[in-house]
Amino acid sequence: MSAPAQDTAAPTQPPTTGKKPAGLPGGKLLLGLIVPAAVLLAWWLVTDVFGVFTATQLPAPQAVLEAGLGLMSSGDLWGHMGISVQRVLLGFLAGSAAGLLLGSLLGLSGLADRLLNPTVGAFRAVPSLAWVPLILLWVGLGEDGKVLLIAIGAFFPVFTSIHSALRHVDPHLVEAGRAFGFHGIRLLTTVQLPAVVPPVFSGLRLALAQAWLFLVASELLGASEGLGFLLTESQNNGRTDRLLLAIVMLALLGKLTDALLGMLERKALKTWA
Amino acid sequence: MSAAPTLERSTAAIEDPQPQASAPRLEARSLSVSFDAVGRAFEAAPVLRDISFDVTPGEVVAILGASGCGKSTLLRAVGGLDTGNSGQIRIGGNPVTAYDPRTAVGFQEPRLLPWRSVRKNIELGLPRELSRAAGAARVDELLELVGLADRAELRPREISGGMAQRTSLARALARRPGVLLLDEPFGALDALTRLKMQDLLLEVHAQTGTTVLLVTHDVDEALQLADRILLLGAEDSSTQAGATVKQLLTIPGRRPRDRGSAELVRLRSQLYAGLGVDSH
Numbered sequence: 001m002s003a004p005a006q007d008t009a010a011p012t013q014p015p016t017t018g019k020k021p022a023g024l025p026g027g028k029l030l031l032g033l034i035v036p037a038a039v040l041l042a043w044w045l046v047t048d049v050f051g052v053f054t055a056t057q058l059p060a061p062q063a064v065l066e067a068g069l070g071l072m073s074s075g076d077l078w079g080h081m082g083i084s085v086q087r088v089l090l091g092f093l094a095g096s097a098a099g100l101l102l103g104s105l106l107g108l109s110g111l112a113d114r115l116l117n118p119t120v121g122a123f124r125a126v127p128s129l130a131w132v133p134l135i136l137l138w139v140g141l142g143e144d145g146k147v148l149l150i151a152i153g154a155f156f157p158v159f160t161s162i163h164s165a166l167r168h169v170d171p172h173l174v175e176a177g178r179a180f181g182f183h184g185i186r187l188l189t190t191v192q193l194p195a196v197v198p199p200v201f202s203g204l205r206l207a208l209a210q211a212w213l214f215l216v217a218s219e220l221l222g223a224s225e226g227l228g229f230l231l232t233e234s235q236n237n238g239r240t241d242r243l244l245l246a247i248v249m250l251a252l253l254g255k256l257t258d259a260l261l262g263m264l265e266r267k268a269l270k271t272w273a
Numbered sequence: 274m275s276a277a278p279t280l281e282r283s284t285a286a287i288e289d290p291q292p293q294a295s296a297p298r299l300e301a302r303s304l305s306v307s308f309d310a311v312g313r314a315f316e317a318a319p320v321l322r323d324i325s326f327d328v329t330p331g332e333v334v335a336i337l338g339a340s341g342c343g344k345s346t347l348l349r350a351v352g353g354l355d356t357g358n359s360g361q362i363r364i365g366g367n368p369v370t371a372y373d374p375r376t377a378v379g380f381q382e383p384r385l386l387p388w389r390s391v392r393k394n395i396e397l398g399l400p401r402e403l404s405r406a407a408g409a410a411r412v413d414e415l416l417e418l419v420g421l422a423d424r425a426e427l428r429p430r431e432i433s434g435g436m437a438q439r440t441s442l443a444r445a446l447a448r449r450p451g452v453l454l455l456d457e458p459f460g461a462l463d464a465l466t467r468l469k470m471q472d473l474l475l476e477v478h479a480q481t482g483t484t485v486l487l488v489t490h491d492v493d494e495a496l497q498l499a500d501r502i503l504l505l506g507a508e509d510s511s512t513q514a515g516a517t518v519k520q521l522l523t524i525p526g527r528r529p530r531d532r533g534s535a536e537l538v539r540l541r542s543q544l545y546a547g548l549g550v551d552s553h
Contacts, residue, residue: 176384178372178450179354180397190397194388272388 002035059241064248065243081249084215084227087143088257092211096152096204099158102263107153107196109187120159128152129217142165146218153214154207161203165196201265210260227253303330303484304365304375304451307353311360312348316401319515320346324360326503326521331452331480333485338505339548342516344488345456347505351486352454364452374400374458377450379458383437385429391440392416394423398447415443418480419473435466439473446477452484459494469504471497475528492544496537499524504547521549 039063047060055063068111081165102120131152132141133170139145169192177191202216219228234242276380277547280410300323306328313321316409320343338344349355353373362369369462377398385394395415399408416422419439421432429437438458455474461469471494478485495502504520522544530545 038408172380172382172384173386175354176378176380179352179370179378179398180444181374181401183372191386194386 014059033095045192055240056240059244064244065240067239068245068248070203071242071245075250077245080225080227080230080246081253083225084219084250085253085257086217088152088211088216088253090210091147091214092154092208094147095151095154095211096158096207098201099155099207100162100200103162104166107163108192112168122157124152124160128156128214132217132221141222142219146215146223148212149218150211155208157210158200158203159204162196162200165199166192172176194272197268201261201268205258205261205265208257209254212250216250274443281285289300295510298412300315301442302451303447303482305330306452306484306486307363309349309361309363311350311358311362313343313350313358314515319513320506321358321517322513322515323517326518328367328484328486330484331482332500333487333498335499336486336488336491336505337492337495337502337544338516338547339362340490342505343492347457348378348486348488351452352378352398357536371540374448375446375451376454377448377452379438379441379445379453379455380414381457381460383429383434383441385440385444390426390457391432391436392426394429394440395443395447396445411447411449412443415446418446418477419443421438433466434500435462436471438462438470439480442470442477443472445480446483449481450483453486453487455460455485457488460490465542467494472529474498492541492548493542496541497530498528502544504544504549505510506549520544 002181016153043058044061047055048062049059059167068077071080102116106120128149132149135141135145135149139148173191173195174187177187181191215226216231219226220232223229227250230246231243234240234246279511289352295302308324311324311439312319324347336344346355350358350382351364351369351373353369353371353376356369356371360429369376385391385530389397392412394406395412399411403411413422416425419442421436421439421443424432424436429440429522432440442458443453447457459470460475461472464481465544474485474487475498477483487495487498500523502520502522503518504522506519507514507516508519523538524530525541530537
């Protein structure tokens with residue numbers, strides 16, 4: 001097991017060191033790397049060099065790396081990551097789609113707003129994790145239950161952002177649209193929807209962060225795979241190295257998905273703002 | 274519905290296969306407007322009352338009055354942006370409909386969609402039934418007319434206030450309106466740009482011949498642009514609330530007028546007096 005780990009360790013080393021010359025022209029990136037590097041150094045010093053902590057309390061950085069490589073070569077890590085990403089994406093898509101639909105309806109129709117907003121507001125007032133027992137009872141915490149919980153987490157940021165944005169579209173622009181013969185769906189697509197693109201993207205990014213949060217919650221509560229399961233399993237087995245690995249992976253995946261959404265957002269803002 | 278044949282005629286004219294024709298193809302389309310005992314009240318508080326007068330096709334009428342006297346309310350009623358008035362307003366003999374397609378409005382603020390280019394904003398004003406090619410040709414003409422041909426691809430935030438107002442004017446003209454409604458369109462512009470915009474409006478009127486109702490609080494602007502000036506205000510002798518037609522003046526002379534002519538000076542004093550201001 002350790003021999004292949006050693007083999008894969010060698011090729012991963014150059015990219016890490018190769019990052020530095022690549023970062024040189026971008027001084028900003030380099031500046032941002034100072035603190036993480038210092039933390040890594042301090043971590044290495046207190047564990048491997050001075051042995052302040054035991055491996056169960058805080059394993060050395062290279063132990064975490066080794067744990068990662070080990071889980072990678074066995075394929076377990078990919079499995080955990082894959083299922084977690086799938087749950088987050090499904091829940092995020094379902095939750096934000098529902099948020100966009102209901103938010104549009106309430107944002108555009110005064111009647112729907114008066115009819116439904118108090119109810120939606122009441123549901124929003126419930127801390128979303130309070131639904132867990134009901135989900136367990138009604139759906140069970142299998143795949144459906146997990147995706148449902150994540151969708152609930154993603155729903156409200158999107159709903160709130162599009163609802164309030166549509167309520168605050170410049171009435172002057174809407175009136176100008178009407179004056180030039182636009183109404184109904186044409187007015188919506190010509191004036192109202194483009195006007196709310198920037199705030200909706202803020203809502204979507206919030207929703208994505210919420211989706212990761214609720215993923216971990218749902219997997220901590222009961223799962224047989226996924227990064228949240230890796231967290232609890234590692235804790236139970238005293239594998240703090242794997243536990244830290246799971247945290248790092250959650251950070252990386254969260255950042256990666258947010259960066260992808262951010263790219264989409266910049267593109268949309270260029271067109272619509 | 275008498276407007277329909279006129280509309281068809283103008284559409285046919287623009288699709289006439291003569292793209293090389295350098296003569297302006299924005300041919301005349303102008304409609305009359307008649308006000309018959311028009312009034313408007315907001316929550317039982319009368320703002321306008323008993324307004325009756327007629328505008329002949331192709332005429333430029335300035336609606337002058339103090340701030341808050343209901344000038345814009347009257348204009349919005351003609352465009353069908355506000356339908357709560359009493360009495361009757363007719364365009365070309367037919368009652369005004371909601372967001373009446375025979376009219377086009379130039380607002381005080383340009384009200385351009387910030388995510389659309391100048392050209393795309395002007396396209397918003399095109400009538401729905403116009404073909405793509407004819408629409409593009411009309412927008413090109415209008416860009417030329419308002420002098421924005423080289424700025425067509427810029428966004429509203431990349432152009433000056435005067436250019437934004439010209440874009441707004443072009444968007445209104447894209448509809449080929451029978452009645453052009455302008456609500457203090459130059460009010461927010463600096464003095465020099467304002468004078469240029471007034472000249473542009475006269476040029477547009479000369480080319481299109483459209484009927485123009487222009488709301489303004491600027492006496493000189495009204496004297497310079499209008500065939501007639503309608504002074505709105507509360508009657509001194511009346512105890513009734515709400516503004517009505519205080520004076521209806523015909524301005525002598527052809528445009529552009531000499532701002533210093535004795536006749537205009539006299540009218541200016543008369544208008545200032547009507548607005549309750551000492552003309553010194």
